[in-house]
Amino acid sequence: MAAPEFPGNPKQPPRNFARNVVSGTLVFGVLGFVGAELAMGGMLAPILANPLTIKLPYYVARTLARMSIAYVLALAFALAYGITAALNHRASHVMLPLLDILQSVPVLAFLPIVFLFFLSRFPGSFGEEISSIILIFTAMVWAPTFGVIAGVNAIPQDIKEASQAYGMGGIQYLRQVVLPAVYPELVWTSILAWGGGWYLIPIEEYFTFGRCLAPPCPPHTLPGIGFYIADAANRSDLASSVFGVMVLVGIIVLIDRLVWRPLERRTDKYKYESVTSPTANAHHESRVVGSFRRAEGRLLTPIVSFLKYERAYLGSFLETAHLRPRLHISDRMRLHDRWAKHTLAGRVASIIIFAFLFFLAINLLSNGALSSVESGITIIQKEVGIPALFYDTGRSLLRILTSYTIALTWTLAAGMLIARSERVSKLLVPIFDIGQSIPATALFPIIILLLVRPNLGNPFALEIASVLLMLTGMQWYILFNIVGAIHNLPADIAEATAAYRIRGLRFAKEILVPASFPAIIIGSIQAWGGGWNATIVSEYISVSGQNGSPTVYQVPGLGSLLNRALSLDPTIGTVIIAATILTMTATIVIINRVVWRRLLKKADKYKFEA
């Protein structure tokens, strides 16, 4: 049949995503390994010879513990802040725009100063752990917070009125209506949160920042899987570092299968029934899920039963929802809609609160050395110069733009391929799924090893490496939003275009591109966020040399400015870091307002009715 086929077309049997992921992992891993083995030979020997390999289980445990503690904290914050912001109308005027600003701050920018601050107070392992957990927390917390707000907002008016009519108050309302409503969103955004955490892990566990510019370096005190990968890459042990990445991906996939997938399946209970074709809704329950369910039935019945309450009403404003959370377009869209509606007073108040929090943090982190804003500006003018600050911003911006253009081009092409053929989609999507589950930062040491080291004298190569590093942090957001849009193309529209023989180029131009336009915008916003984050680790690369002393390679930009500031006098350094973070955040907020929000408004036209 020549009619366009969609992954989400009801006439296709549902794809076994899980099986694809597993087989994709295998294929990906085996191919990579065989390729490397053929290219270089003797992959296994260096892995076995690596003294750290035997410690891997311990490293994995350490990393997971760090992630889990941060996640529990993030969850607590998300529930408290989210429910307050969503239920308290007055507070929401300030809390929502504030959240908007807070989540635009590139988390990585805070990494160096947080480490410096805690290490100066708690030298050694304890300080490192605390700062790493705090940073993972900041990377994790925003998505679930927005998820909680979205979940509470999705409670239908009739349910609110009914619970009022039946005299449901405070705690009871919270338990029986709010928490179940929040559950599906919380699961999806938790997956995103863990993704954010994984992104941070390799950097925290390895990247030295200011901590080790003057040799001899202190022994590393943050052991984990990220450290294993980078340590191997640093010793030019490609085999071990690739092996480390594979272990990391294995863990991520395993957590996904054993934790998120079962939890995600249960989200169906708290969603509206959506009318789709019966085949598209057919569910396949894996054995793992089955046994999980049985165990859960015994252990968690009291908890589950309260979550099950009101299940018919609560939850879904998402249309077809058995794809990955990053494929959910509509919820993200609606949040952006909400942000656009902030009151002016709320925005001003949120900026003031943000500025206050920011200066409080900077003051605390710099040990009170910064007496006034004026003195800060003087320091910047003297040490960096305002024009230089603008120049660096421009350079970073240009680099992100380059990465973005590359990312957008190839993801659009891939999206078209996926939409046109079910077979291509079956082949590519699992590979992409694996690809995106690798935290981009875990690949940094390997990219540096392969691309930067052999070309140390060549500034052009450094620039390319920097763009490449950024690309790894940007591309998946766009790709998966596009794939999601293609999957979510309503079945009746797919059917109608097939019945009226809209095919090929006409189909791409008239249906596919417009239908994915909102998703492309959302993906672009996320990608730019990722890009800014990546500037900090991709513009300034520290490679340890033969004698253990690090050599630094950098390209001009805000990210490298931030890194350079670490080697300066602490007071001056902190001021420069603060200025860099502020410049970055301001640039992000301005671009969001001027570019993305306008495009989002335009995207309204291309949304399907729920």
Place this chain on the structure above:
Amino acid sequence: MAVQASEPIIRVDNVTKTFLGETGKTATVLDRITFNVGNEFLCIVGPSGCGKSTLLRIIDGLDTATSGRVLFHDQAITRPSPKIGVIFQTFALIPWKTVLGNVEMALGPTAVPHEEQTSLARKYIQDVGLEGFETSYPKELSGGMKQRVGIARALALQPEVLLMDEPFSSLDALTAENLRREVLDIWRDPAYPTNAVIMVTHNVQEAVYMADRVLVLGGRPAKILDDVPISLPRPRNQRDPGLYDFADRIVSKIS
């Protein structure tokens, strides 16, 4: 209007449809369905989930039969044809296209010259009573108006056969009643080239009011349980007591 079909336009010949379930089990939905459609208004009724829509999709070439075939003037249907128009239950309008754009869309892949497409689309938009709404977007229209766009889109093809998949079941009762009458008026108007209509519905009353002949589908897998000619003169009244005799006969077959 010849009620009795002389020459069949569509022949459904021994169509069986089997779905492959996720677990590897197969489920047969349609079991050796055979019937002809001539110049007539045919309704297919049956309980929901019995495979009516699947059958309609096979007739349009959107789905393929596991065995058996569908012939359109002795030619096997394997893909959608511009000679067959389809009207969907959920309207299936493109939200970013105007009313005119949505109707023109159907003409895009046809041989109709580009400059004639717009005037043709305008004509049919007028015919379904949407004059003045050409530049409106679907979200600005009521459900009834949306379905009118769907009807105009199908008619603009000037199809020989019109397929309708529960076209009135997303509309409120009053709107549906009006639209049913209008669709019948259009069908009976000799100016329109469409003579064969196949409509799927679970509303027995609606089927009896509109059809020349009602096929009753039921059972698992679904078979043709009955073939009921509705020998009432047209135009009919939707509240004609005579309709109830036919409806009773059909309902007794289904339940």
